[in-house]
Amino acid sequence: MSRHRIGFWYRFTAVLAKPPLVVLFKRDWQGMEHIPADGGFITAVNHNSYLDPLSYAHFQYNTGRVPRFLAKAALFRTGFVGRILHGTGQIPVYRESADAATAFRSAVDAINRGECVAFYPEGTLTRDPDMWPMEGKTGAARVALLTKAPVIPVAQWGANEAMPPYAKEKKLRLFPRKTLRVTAGPPVDLSAYYGKEPTADVLRAATDDIMAAITALLAELRGEPAPAEPYNHKKALAEARRRARQGEGDDK
Numbered sequence: 001m002s003r004h005r006i007g008f009w010y011r012f013t014a015v016l017a018k019p020p021l022v023v024l025f026k027r028d029w030q031g032m033e034h035i036p037a038d039g040g041f042i043t044a045v046n047h048n049s050y051l052d053p054l055s056y057a058h059f060q061y062n063t064g065r066v067p068r069f070l071a072k073a074a075l076f077r078t079g080f081v082g083r084i085l086h087g088t089g090q091i092p093v094y095r096e097s098a099d100a101a102t103a104f105r106s107a108v109d110a111i112n113r114g115e116c117v118a119f120y121p122e123g124t125l126t127r128d129p130d131m132w133p134m135e136g137k138t139g140a141a142r143v144a145l146l147t148k149a150p151v152i153p154v155a156q157w158g159a160n161e162a163m164p165p166y167a168k169e170k171k172l173r174l175f176p177r178k179t180l181r182v183t184a185g186p187p188v189d190l191s192a193y194y195g196k197e198p199t200a201d202v203l204r205a206a207t208d209d210i211m212a213a214i215t216a217l218l219a220e221l222r223g224e225p226a227p228a229e230p231y232n233h234k235k236a237l238a239e240a241r242r243r244a245r246q247g248e249g250d251d252k
Contacts, residue, residue, distance in 0.1 A: 009087030010066050021058050024174055025162070031184035031217075034152055035063040040111035042147075043067060043184070044140050044210050045154040046133045046218060047120040051172075052159035056118070059156075059182040067118035068110050070103055070139075091117070104143065111147045119143075121210060125165040128231035133215050135230045141190070141206035145198055150187040151210055155217035157181045181221050188213045 035041075045056050053069065060067050066088075073092040076082045085092075091110070093103040107117045121136030128134055144151045158180040162173050193206045211230055219226040 006061075006064070006066050007088070009084065009089075010061070013084055013088060014061055017054060018058060018061075021054060021180075024172075024177070025055075025158075026177055026179040027058075028158075028179050028181040029059050029062075029183070032059075032063050034184045034186050035060065035065050036150055036152070037065075038114070039149075040114045040147065041065075041116050041150040041152060041187075042111065042140055042144055043116060043118045043152045043154050044121050044136075044188075044214060045118060046126065046156060046214050047122050047124070048126050048131045048157070049159035049163045049165050050125070051163040052156050055159045055180040056154060056156055056182055058180075059154075059184075060116070060118075065116050067116045068107075069118050070107065070120075089115075104139065107143050108147055111143065111149045117143070121207065121214075126231070127233045127236075128227075130227075131160055131165075132227055133211055133218065133230060135232045136207045136211040138200075138203040138207045140210060141193075141203050142198060144190055144210075145193055145196075145203075145206060148194060151190060153185045153188055153210065153213035153217055155183055155185075155214050155221055157218060157221045183217050183221055185213055185217050 035043075043060070045052075049055075057067065057069075068089050068091055070091045070093050071085060073094045076085050076090075076092050089110075091103050091106045110117050119140035121140045122134045123137045126132065126134050140151065143149075158178050162178040162180075163171075164173075188210050190206050190209065193202055196202050208230075215226045215230065
């Protein structure tokens with residue numbers, strides 16, 4: 001998407017969203033130079049708060065290259081929010097249905113038209129106890145290998161302090177005033193996977209490279225080392241169940 005074709009609905013949404021973001025939060029933005037000036041590309045973003053889509057969208061809107069998000073299809077049927085999503089060209093995701101592949105095709109088409117498609121590769125809010133990115137899903141890698149579009153890793157931190165992801169009460173914690181930190185890095189080098197059959201192993205390796213780039217950026221933002229291995233929620237649950245069974249056996 002051209003820097004000069006943001007469109008009415010995106011500008012309208014920015015008029016609504018930017019003033020409170022500017023007033024209520026401080027900003028620390030880095031790496032805007034890595035957002036391509038032209039052509040289609042992918043951004044791969046970590047997800048640690050219900051607020052962080054606004055934080056990231058604000059950052060990228062100011063580069064002149066607005067993202068198209070993949071969002072749950074149900075949201076497109078919710079009145080004013082649905083109208084905004086349609087108007088700004090977001091991509092509905094139909095999970096576990098005959099239309100499930102539609103989002104994939106729409107993402108590929110958008111990139112081929114020169115637009116940006118934003119992926120949250122974790123697929124949901126991180127469940128890592130320390131808010132690090134989890135093991136990613138392979139959708140972004142699949143689109144990247146098909147289109148050979150640049151994949152720009154984006155890390156963010158701070159929205160989770162204003163709205164923790166799993167707090168019992170989803171209330172904004174505005175004071176003291178939080179800083180929304182967003183940084184974009186150079187494109188992830190996926191050239192080693194070009195031309196290969198997109199097997200599960202290839203897609204997993206490419207996804208792991210993308211997630212490693214996001215995690216490295218987040219480690220810089222947080223000023224602390226990342227875990228050696230990304231969190232896998234299914235494995236963590238299985239391990240918790242195993243320990244529970246073992247504990248029950250020890251009590252007998």
